[in-house]
Amino acid sequence: MSNNVLHLENVTMQFGGVVAVDNFSMDINEGEIVSLIGPNGAGKTTAFNCVTGVYEPTNGLVEFYGKPIVRNHPQGKMKKGYLGQNGDMYLGEVISQTPDEITKLGIARTFQNIRLWKSMTVFENVLLAKHMNAKQNVFSATFRTNKKEEERMRRETLELLKQQGLDKYKDELATSLPYGLQRRLEIARALAAEPKLLLLDEPAAGMNPQETEELTAFIRQIRDDYNITIFLIEHHMNLVMDISDRIYVIEFGKEIAHGLPKEIQKNPKVIDAYLGG
Amino acid sequence: MLNEKKGISRGAIITLMIVLVVCILTIVLENTINPNSLLFTVIRKAAVYSLVAVTMNLLNGFTGLFSLGQAGFMLLGAYTYAILTIPTDVRDSIYYLFGGAGFHFSTVSFFEGIIGDSGVAGFISMILGVLIAMLVGGIVAAIVAYLIGLPVLRLKSDYLAIATLGFAEILRAIFQWDKLGKVTNGANALRGYPTFADFNIKNAQGITVLRLSSFIPILFAGICILIIILLINSSYGRAFKAIRDDEVAAEAMGINLAKHKMMSFIISSFFAGVGGALFAMFASTVQAKTFTSAMTYEIFLIVVIGGIGSISGSCIASFLYIACSEWWLRFLDNTQYINGNQLPLFKNGFRMVVFSVVIMIIVLFFRTGMMGDKELSDLFNKKRRKKVKADE
């Protein structure tokens, strides 16, 4: 288990009286592609948001390469109103980080509803992902004494765009690209942050079957090319079954099954809840 | 494509040339036609306002932070500048109502003590004193911005507008407070410090040989704006734009929101402080009651008219706005006759009515302003691109 990348333990996210993620635990090992599936509103995106620091989970623990990055127990109003389980397991130290801090640790993500910077070009969108690891400061950047670093960032960005086949669009506005390419660009931007773990939230949403097929190959390719681990939310079952090493299924925030794709396909609970006959 | 290799685009070069022509024209005109013409008042004030509008645009247009504290930061810059530069020997006479000045250090007198106070040495002492006081004015504004930003920037962005507006109003009251009279001169004006007119070059007989009093504000404001442009086109500027476009995505890509917002707020306020110092030099007196929220709205209007997110828009709009308010629409305030009949409406205050209507029309029907979020250089570049296509 030394190659455990992401470990979720009893993660619960409660909004008011709604428990969106309910005592959810999972593990992802290095180099795996693991999918999280479930019906609409099951809490998949919320689980992502708990890992990436967008939400502070109400209860539970998240570890990245064995180091706790998020840890919380019900506090304040939630102390009384907590509807989940294991509310007394994580008393003591609270660990909470902002999304940028978590990204710096090596977790990058894409969004279910594409979030590219709309006034910027394709090139600038990817280039800016390099900003967080740059050594420059605001003076050296303004007065251009960081030339070497800026050139390096630009070179790496161009290289990445070439690898992803996006270089011919580099001076276009990001939002002027066709939908499928915007999805690709968002993945390229996440890769530019040089993550160890990549979180993809419904990357095939809105794609036609052919594009989806291409995407399947593409995701596998980036896992191999960049030696990263991938955590995927997806509704396209062909893609999920084809690509995943393991799958977790949730409904109403709770895990109802996990296992290999062929196990999941046969699981009656899953068929009942999701694959829906 | 072609442009990228050269580093500076054709459009940027053309824009720089336009600025250069404006500078030369200003110097030539000031030394040939009547130097008391309203034209020069407009140029000086518009140059100062350009800078302040650009600082506001940096926040509102490029970082997406809605702040209304510009007049407050200008006040800080203006007072710091005036208090630091009033020569030691005239101080007590300016603060006479408070029994003399409480603070006797003057940067100008300090350099005069080292370099000399007459002829070229005196001129250099004055310039050094002015530059340092402007810089300190900016730093004071930046420090205050940091203190305001610490609690406020963490909140939703609407709070920033309310907090900065309130801060500017409170500041205005504090600076008029009698108890601080020994430093701020209370509600009375500060004067006697170097103004733009002091940059006119005189010969040994004391006769002006070269007028630079309208060029200097363009030069100072221009340098500051250039630095802001460099910032906007740097990695940090891109980070600011990312925050404006999509905060969630920016944070997810490792951009520390608190740090970058603070940075933009501090830099904007620093240059607003410098702009305040320039405003003091333009107005030749500093009085807290000038720096009202109406001033901030004026600057905000300039930003809107020019285009939120366009630096060149802010500069052009500032010149047009100031020219209209100070000069071209002046006649509306004077009684007018046609064939000996007095026209109705033309009396004091009518100018502001017409002016408000014009602005309302612009805000209602031309919401993106004159330039949108484009720069002058983009326009020139685009023309070229079209030509290239036609050639193919």
Ligand SMILES: Nc1ncnc2c1ncn2[C@@H]1O[C@H](COP(=O)(O)OP(=O)(O)OP(=O)(O)O)[C@@H](O)[C@H]1O
């Ligand atoms: N910020 C929030 N405040 C309140 N409720 C929320 C919030 N975010 C999510 N929820 C609720 O949590 C539940 C899970 O939402 P989530 O977006 O995680 O579902 P999902 O599995 O990603 O669904 P989809 O497949 O439609 O993307 C929903 O009932 C949603 O209304």
Ligand SMILES: [Mg+2]
């Ligand atoms: Mg979702």
